[in-house]
Amino acid sequence: MKRSTIVETAPEPQRGQHMRDETPMTILVAENDADDRTLIEHAVAEILPAARVDFVGDGEQLLTYLRREGPYEKLHAERYPGVVVLDLYMPCMGARAALSQIKQEDKLRRIPVVVLTASADEEDIIHSYGAGVSSFITKPPTRAGLAGMVKDISRYWGTIVVLPSECTVCAA
Secondary structure, three states: OOOOOOOOOOOOOOOOEOOOOOOEOEEEEEOOOHHHHHHHHHHHHHHOOOOEEEEEOOHHHHHHHHHOOHHHHHHHHOEOOOEEEEOOOOOOOOHHHHHHHHHHOOOOOOOOEEEEEOOOOHHHHHHHHHHOOOEEEEOOOOHHHHHHHHHHHHHHHHHHOOOOHHHHOEOO
């Protein structure tokens, strides 16, 4: 005779919401390619419909957004992004310089940063992890592959990971 065990589990959080409360997650994507932006936005929406996806096009805009300066001052009352997705190769200030500054600032250093880039160069991988990224992911060569990868990233950071409250508190 088989015994069955009933295991009670807590209800799953809504997709795209921070695990600690009901606030929808913001994902900040630093990507300068318009086609990749569109693909990323649609892939995230499929997995995390409650999530907001914000885009910046270079390292300077990334820091301005995170510091809540200039056109992003209105974000002072909002939480920091739950995760930053960062392409290594962008115009103006590059990702390496921006990442270095993020990880040096007390208010920003705990925000998880995922590198999603076309590079598979060992030096880029070593430098990125040394600078404090949470993950380094090489973009697949096809659009379908990239969409699947973004869905996997969204699922992981939006429904599995529990973020520390320091990452999600208001910037003000």
